[in-house]
Amino acid sequence: MTEINDITNSNAANQFILYWGDMGNQWGVNRSVAQIHALLYLSSKPLNAEQIAESLGIARSNVSNSLKELVGWRLIRRVPVPGDRREHYEAEVDVWEMGIRIAQGRKEREIDPATQALRACVAQAQTESGLDPTALRRMQDMQEFLATADTWFRDMLTVPRPKLVMLMKLGTKVVSLLNLAGGKKSK
Amino acid sequence: MTEINDITNSNAANQFILYWGDMGNQWGVNRSVAQIHALLYLSSKPLNAEQIAESLGIARSNVSNSLKELVGWRLIRRVPVPGDRREHYEAEVDVWEMGIRIAQGRKEREIDPATQALRACVAQAQTESGLDPTALRRMQDMQEFLATADTWFRDMLTVPRPKLVMLMKLGTKVVSLLNLAGGKKSK
DNA sequence: CCTCAATTTCTCTTATATCGGAAACAACAG
DNA sequence: CTGTTGTTTCCGATATAAGAGAAATTGAGG
The missing domain is CATH 1.10.10.10 (Winged helix-like DNA-binding domain superfamily/Winged helix DNA-binding domain)
Structure with a gap:
């Protein structure tokens, strides 16, 4: 010992x-x-x-x-x-890689199944005539949010690590840079 | 009932x-x-x-x-x-707001204290002559990573909601846009 | 095909977290 | 001041998860 x-x-x-x-x-x-x-x-x-x-x-x-x-x-x-x-x-000793893998793992194991379950809920909800329309709306909002987050996350995974690091270090600057470039705050 | x-x-x-x-x-x-x-x-x-x-x-x-x-x-x-x-x-019914608050809560309650603890560890580690230099290095890497993530997150909180949404929806495009605009991958 | 080290599976114990219900507490009306 | 209603705190029972150790399995020499 x-x-x-x-x-x-x-x-x-x-x-x-x-x-x-x-x-x-x-x-x-x-x-x-x-x-x-x-x-x-x-x-x-x-x-x-x-x-x-x-x-x-x-x-x-x-x-x-x-x-x-x-x-x-x-x-x-x-x-x-x-x-x-x-x-x-x-x-794995690269901290960025590590962070990504943890996030990825959690997403796969916990968010993805939930997203799927939510989809089923919404489908079911649409068939129920008695359901408060507000509730339905909220479920849909949630679903959409999760979908957006999911897409974003998958997008980020495809970004080569050094660029990702750069992106994060830019922080708020990203927004101002984009304002110059993109201009409109189109929805 | x-x-x-x-x-x-x-x-x-x-x-x-x-x-x-x-x-x-x-x-x-x-x-x-x-x-x-x-x-x-x-x-x-x-x-x-x-x-x-x-x-x-x-x-x-x-x-x-x-x-x-x-x-x-x-x-x-x-x-x-x-x-x-x-x-x-x-x-709170705004899903974005909700997501942010959850993230914020977790950060405050779980990451921030850990970051602080880590700082103490590194300080301590630097005084220990016997410690494997690799281990020290790894702790420092981790600390730096957490610091970067922390700054990024706080930055994002200051971004007005609609812009944040836009940013996420852009996804990968952000990277290409920035390449055109920013050019150099300056540290 | 046997042996032995290494690993994995299984089971049982122990620790932890959850939750319900009783009791204490607070606010308020009369 | 007292009774009523709503809320919170406390405590014990119960469910769940973690972890130790024994038993079973695997697989590489010989």
Whole structure:
């Protein structure tokens, strides 16, 4: 235990892992999952399940499940280490890529199904004569909003990373630049 | 019970409320809270706690707490109904406004504290001689990313709603327009 | 085809969050 | 001041999720 180079020897690193776990927790992500992710993110070399379990003091089985989930989110990947039979894992370390993958994952798993469900609701609502027209209207508004957001998000995914970064750093300036270019505030 | 105009008489409306509750649940929002929000969103007139409890079949106390939380998120507001002693509530019905408030709320409650914690971690990390330089680097990257995202988000909040909508609807076009206008990919 | 390490699945315990109901509290009318 | 109505706080029961450890499975040498 406590190998050389085990980053959990560092207070700062431990803090980081702790906070990350906590934060994940609030966002509906299992704490172990988030902690493992943090650990791998900080680690300069791939780790195997055993090392992870030991570093974080959580059960081996728990690690196994959590790793599977993280792979599913494409936040970490398996890496074969030559001469070692054990499976090793490393994290995606580009923070932008990471942010995008998390957003993408949530969208796919949680928003998309909801959008679909909403579509069904609206369809159903249109057949109901008794329904308050306001309610119908609201459902449609929501649907349209989600559709717009969805399109926007997918659009943004196609933007090459460096441009995306530039775009975000521009911030408000984007609007003024476009005003010059686009002019009209056409709906 | 089952008053005229109670939208929970509608299947579609009930479906909507159900799904909304479910979705909220996955996002770490209490189901009751989400359901109440959905109900108020669909309702064409303000409702009081009693009506909500009855419509959704949940305890009065639960409604009370959930309402408080929703008010905290500024997703609903109290409205005095003349001639009625009871407190009534109505939802923000502009979907864009709603989306923004949810995002804002999450940011304030969950990201901002994390950012602050991260700052402390990095500070601490810099004092630790033993820490793997890669780990330090990664923490700093993360911090910078969060800072950028934070600035961007605050920027977007200052953009008047109609322009924001326009901006999102433009999607990818924004990039090409900017290339023509801005040219250089200056940092 | 056997052995052994590594991993995954399963089950049970424990922790956490949700929610209903009782009780306390506040506002107000008479 | 007192009774009534509406609201909030508190507490206990219950549902749900997390996590540990044992058991089962896989797969690579030999």
